[in-house]
Amino acid sequence: MPTSHLPHYLSEEILLHPENRDFPPFDPVRLLGTVFEPTKGCSVCILTDFDEPAELIKDFNYLSHEGFPVQKKAHEAFYLALKNGALEALGMSGGEMFAYKCTNGSNLDLADEVWDTAGNKLSLDADIYPKYDIILCLSTFSATAPLTAKCKEFGFRGATMHGVNDVILNSGLTVDYNExxxxxxxxxxxxxxxxxxxxxxxxxxxxxxxxxxxxxxxxxxxxxxxxxxxxxxxxxxxxxxxxxxxxxxxxxxxxxxxxxxxxxxxxxxxxxxxxxxxxxxxxxxxxxxxxxxxxxxxxxxxxxxxxxxxxxxxxxxxxxxxxxxxxxxxxxxxxxxxxxxxxxxxxxxxxxxxxxxxxxxxxxxxxxxxxxxxxxxxxxxxxxxxxxxxxxxxxxxxxxxx
Structure with missing residues (x-):
């Protein structure tokens, strides 16, 4: 088949200037529904990381501080979206957010301690991995390797989105993942x-x-x-x-x-x-x-x-x-x-x-x-x-x- 039959996003013009590609608006329902089909009956949570997780995750304290761009995107684009209709649209439950101590290195194993937004100290192995069917991790450093090992042990599915920013939310997370x-x-x-x-x-x-x-x-x-x-x-x-x-x-x-x-x-x-x-x-x-x-x-x-x-x-x-x-x-x-x-x-x-x-x-x-x-x-x-x-x-x- 001639390459002239390729979709527009693979045209010479877009290959040279990918910034000119048209993307649909970010839609967490479309993203999660495509990536994790089926979602009905699944429980979901969000993980993120801080150097001082106990203090910053409690009552979403970090939202009133300067910095933490990835963690704020986790709250804005996923936590609020799940609580404001996405859970119901996907037939899912949960939507809670937890924080673990930042590893300060790409794909290093995570410490087991994790804190919820009420300030309670919990265990990833005891309280998170066995409880949730789908875990979304939006963090400073990639956690793909440790979560891949844990999903095989505990049976969950997940997605890692470290370093997420506005460009990614409006392009790489809006595409059709079947394509x-x-x-x-x-x-x-x-x-x-x-x-x-x-x-x-x-x-x-x-x-x-x-x-x-x-x-x-x-x-x-x-x-x-x-x-x-x-x-x-x-x-x-x-x-x-x-x-x-x-x-x-x-x-x-x-x-x-x-x-x-x-x-x-x-x-x-x-x-x-x-x-x-x-x-x-x-x-x-x-x-x-x-x-x-x-x-x-x-x-x-x-x-x-x-x-x-x-x-x-x-x-x-x-x-x-x-x-x-x-x-x-x-x-x-x-x-x-x-x-x-x-x-x-x-x-x-x-x-x-x-x-x-x-x-x-x-x-x-x-x-x-x-x-x-x-x-x-x-x-x-x-x-x-x-x-x-x-x-x-x-x-x-x-x-x-x-």
């Missing part, structure tokens, strides 16, 4: 059972760095936003991603640190072994190298992911890593992705994070993805060029459409 799932599946099949992927990065100084990732013909997985039926599962929203758990990796790739420092990372046997300064603060590079020396597991590559949606930049990685034409690597634990890196393998609990490294035009303007290539048996395909999906991927997205 998102179908597009993710088309790309998943196009990359399924890949043997290896190579990524070329073009630096401003003219150098080309290449990272090779061995995938051993594994089944590609997708983050597609649907938790339908009764099977325990946790969706990471916004969704829209195809991902692999690397079995091996080598080569080099660039890294832009939070302070803007740029480094080149050397990878051997799936592990980042050192960082070297391109520009910025040498102390940032030294601190990373010291961490790699102290706990080598922090440099183990646990994920290779590709965005599958056409969405505007939100400046929050939870959405921006789902954008078509971007890719990301992640270091650290990957047990929630079906990988073999578990928290017990790290020297310190606070090191057992899952940290994404996103390559996207707004995130890494100092270098670009020149090309991503996939090899599957004798088949070799270009996947991304200059942050744009290749013809092979666009043809896959056009497949099986009426």
């Amino acid at each position: 998102v799932s179908a597009d993710a599946e088309r790309i998943r099949l196009a990359m399924n059972k890949a043997d290896e992927v190579e990524i070329d990065f073009a630096l401003e100084d003219g150098r080309i760095l290449t990272a090779w990732l061995g995938l051993d013909g594994q089944e590609a997985q997708k983050s597609h936003g649907l938790c339908k039926g009764e099977k325990p599962d946790v969706a990471n929203l916004p969704a829209g991603e195809v991902y692999f758990v690397p079995t091996d990796a080598r080569g080099h790739f660039p890294m832009k640190y939070e302070d803007g420092t740029l480094g080149v990372l050397t990878v051997e046997n799936r592990n980042i072994i050192k960082s070297e300064l391109i520009e910025g603060d040498q102390a940032t590079i030294d601190a990373h190298n010291a961490r790699l020396q102290d706990d080598p597991m922090t440099g183990t590559l646990g994920e290779l992911g590709f965005g599958t949606q056409v969405l505007p930049v939100s400046y929050s990685d939870i959405q921006d890593e789902k954008v078509l034409g971007t890719c990301h690597l992640a270091t650290g634990r990957d047990d929630h992705l079906g990988g073999d890196i578990v928290p017990e393998m790290f020297k310190k609990h606070e090191n057992s994070t899952h940290d994404d490294i996103l390559f996207a035009p707004h995130k890494t303007p100092n270098f670009k993805i020149k090309q991503v290539r996939m090899k599957r048996g004798d088949q070799q395909e270009i996947i991304i060029e200059d942050f744009r999906p290749s013809r092979y991927i666009m043809d896959a997205l056009a497949s099986a459409r009426d």
Whole structure:
């Protein structure tokens, strides 16, 4: 089928300017009804995080304080919506909100203590996980990994939406997740059972760095936003991603640190072994190298992911890593992705994070993805060029459409 038959959101115009895509208004009933079908008879709650949860969640005390943008969105967009008609429309019960102590790290296990809005101290294992069928977690740091482990133990379904902001509420959480799932599946099949992927990065100084990732013909997985039926599962929203758990990796790739420092990372046997300064603060590079020396597991590559949606930049990685034409690597634990890196393998609990490294035009303007290539048996395909999906991927997205 020609790509001219693609929906408007996959047109050349919108691919170049995703900020011009039209999105429907945010509707929690539509979102939750689509993601969690069926919802009738289910009980639901909201989790959020604070450094001082007991004090701030009581009587929603945090609403009168400066800051806490994610937690305020949890109250405004979900708590109030559930209490003001969404519960009834969805045939659900509950709607309570609870707060746990902020982990201060991506995908670190949660402490068991949790507080309700009356100030009562409760237990996640005893009072929350067994009681609720659906748990929505809107937090500062991602809780996808720990909640994925807990849902298998306690049988609930859930969604994690860390870092949610207005852009995400008005774009990535308004789309039709049946369409998102179908597009993710088309790309998943196009990359399924890949043997290896190579990524070329073009630096401003003219150098080309290449990272090779061995995938051993594994089944590609997708983050597609649907938790339908009764099977325990946790969706990471916004969704829209195809991902692999690397079995091996080598080569080099660039890294832009939070302070803007740029480094080149050397990878051997799936592990980042050192960082070297391109520009910025040498102390940032030294601190990373010291961490790699102290706990080598922090440099183990646990994920290779590709965005599958056409969405505007939100400046929050939870959405921006789902954008078509971007890719990301992640270091650290990957047990929630079906990988073999578990928290017990790290020297310190606070090191057992899952940290994404996103390559996207707004995130890494100092270098670009020149090309991503996939090899599957004798088949070799270009996947991304200059942050744009290749013809092979666009043809896959056009497949099986009426």
